[in-house]
Amino acid sequence: MAALPTPRTTAGREGLDAITADPGRAVVALDFDGTLAPIVPDPRDARAHPGAVPALSGLAPRLCAVVVVTGRPAADAVRYAGLEGVAGLEHLTVLGAYGAERWDAATGSVTAAPQPPGVAAVRTELPGLLRESGAPPGTAVEDKGRAVAVHTRRTDDPAAAFALLSGPLRALAERHGLLVEPGRMVLELRAPGADKGAALEAYVREAGGGAVLYGGDDLGDLAAFGAVEKLRGEGVPGLLVCSGGGETGESVPEVADRADIVVDGPSGVVRLLESLRASLDGGA
């Protein structure tokens, strides 16, 4: 079993030390796509890395709480990750749709904020806008219920398609009171008022967490990084992990630069979780 990596910042080392010293007060929070699940061309094919759920279920009983924080609808993340009915994950929480939805393993049900106005109009206008904007073949729309995401990964030139569509999609979102959440070859039109930072902060406070680890790979995870930094300022140690490289593709610089540890995609996240467990068990 690999030893735990040494975080490159003092704050990160304090975060990791606090987690290993008192795991029963530690919250481990992880993003789904790119962090627990490899990035794949079609979002419907995303699945957790085969080692992810076993690693989480081995670790969770030793911790205060484990939570998945994702831009996916909560139910999709539960299904794609295979999180329902897993021994060891009886108290898992999934904060979906950037915190607008919540699934608790303890109840098996989803609670959700009201549907945001504006999404229905965007859904109706989007096909025409994509046509008029010259969206290339391969541009794909993911209807997430309370948000609509436009993916360019399967076009011939994903970065060029992303750049082409950014302006028109921003204008469309603005007309209907929505914002554009940019990600890995995706522009998501969603309601303001929720983000992973607010969701994580509220969850850590609710759980009474005395230390927190957050791992993510994309721009939408920076708000959660901000929450960890804020909690650190209040005396709650925290560790920031970037999933980059490996099955995630190149690191997002804004995430890698702010992280205390950069691991090699979901495989690296699994190795980190496994070595954390081994260390808590006195094995590393």
Ligand SMILES: O=P(O)(O)OC[C@H]1O[C@H](O[C@H]2O[C@H](CO)[C@@H](O)[C@H](O)[C@H]2O)[C@H](O)[C@@H](O)[C@@H]1O
């Ligand atoms: O918060 P996350 O769990 O990281 O979700 C962010 C977005 O992830 C998904 O898109 C990304 O993963 C896809 C599957 O690997 C990939 O095809 C796409 O290019 C990535 O951007 C998801 O489809 C979005 O709805 C999420 O908001």
